[in-house]
Amino acid sequence: MTGRLCIISIIVTFLIIGCSKQAGLTESQIRLSEAKKAQAVLIEKANIILDTKVKGIFLEDLNHISYASEIALRAKQVFIDAKINLKSESLAALDNRIGSYVNSAGLTAVKLLHQSVDMTVSFKKDIEDMPLQPLTSNSTSTSDGMVKFLAKQYSVDIKSCCISDLKDIAIFLSQVDELEHYPLRKMIANVEVRLSSVLRHPETAKKYKNEINAIGEQYKNTQSANKR
Numbered sequence: 001m002t003g004r005l006c007i008i009s010i011i012v013t014f015l016i017i018g019c020s021k022q023a024g025l026t027e028s029q030i031r032l033s034e035a036k037k038a039q040a041v042l043i044e045k046a047n048i049i050l051d052t053k054v055k056g057i058f059l060e061d062l063n064h065i066s067y068a069s070e071i072a073l074r075a076k077q078v079f080i081d082a083k084i085n086l087k088s089e090s091l092a093a094l095d096n097r098i099g100s101y102v103n104s105a106g107l108t109a110v111k112l113l114h115q116s117v118d119m120t121v122s123f124k125k126d127i128e129d130m131p132l133q134p135l136t137s138n139s140t141s142t143s144d145g146m147v148k149f150l151a152k153q154y155s156v157d158i159k160s161c162c163i164s165d166l167k168d169i170a171i172f173l174s175q176v177d178e179l180e181h182y183p184l185r186k187m188i189a190n191v192e193v194r195l196s197s198v199l200r201h202p203e204t205a206k207k208y209k210n211e212i213n214a215i216g217e218q219y220k221n222t223q224s225a226n227k228r
Contacts, residue, residue: 035082042075043090050097058104062168069098069175102176106219109169109184113191113212116162117205120195123154124202158195166191183215 046068053064072094079086127147170188173181187194198205 031082032084032086035078035084036088039075039078039088039091042071042078043088043094046071046075046094047097058101058108059165061101062105062165062172065098065101066168066172066175068094069172072098073175099176102173102181103219105169105172106181106184106216109166109188110212110216110219112162112166112169113187114209116158116166116191116195117198117209117212119154119158119161120198121202121205123150124199126150163191184218187212187215 049064049068049071054061072091075088075091075094079088127150130146166188170185173185178185194208198208
């Protein structure tokens with residue numbers, strides 16, 4: 001009887017060890033399964049946004065595209081946090097889909113940068129073309145008031161037409177690839193400083209426009225490689 005119990009005990013021990021090993025494998029598989037599910041939810045959410053919100057007018061679509069790009073980054077982070085070193089075909093497809101908007105972002109930014117320079121040069125000319133007033137207190141006050149009005153209007157117009165959209169484009173490009181799009185993002189970051197320089201020295205506008213064109217070449221007739 002004692003021998004039989006001993007044999008049963010040994011068998012049970014082996015079964016326990018075997019179950020423990022199987023449990024360890026199952027835990028890893030569960031972790032992978034949960035990560036795939038969590039990632040799939042995010043990928044689906046991003047694709048739905050691109051399917052239903054993007055209408056084909058880039059600046060109107062930009063916030064939706066940028067939001068989908070942010071969700072894609074979160075989807076990538078799921079595998080990183082779970083320490084899973086696997087490539088997801090669905091995530092790669094989403095990245096390629098988001099990357100297809102990069103050229104539009106770059107070319108739109110170039111257009112807005114040129115527009116901001118033209119508006120600045122035009123504003124400077126409007127100020128210079130104002131008729132000289134007689135040196136009386138009333139006329140000087142009126143002239144100063146007009147300059148302040150034009151300056152305020154210029155500030156509002158330049159922000160609404162160009163600066164706000166440029167900053168949104170820079171955010172999107174940083175999500176796609178910070179290094180690849182650094183030159184354009186840097187130019188956007190410095191746009192207000194450069195426009196102030198153009199305002200003081202209008203003759204520098206042509207040089208600035210040439211710099212804009214040089215950076216814009218990156219986005220002409222090429223599909224930006226996605227390097228997330």
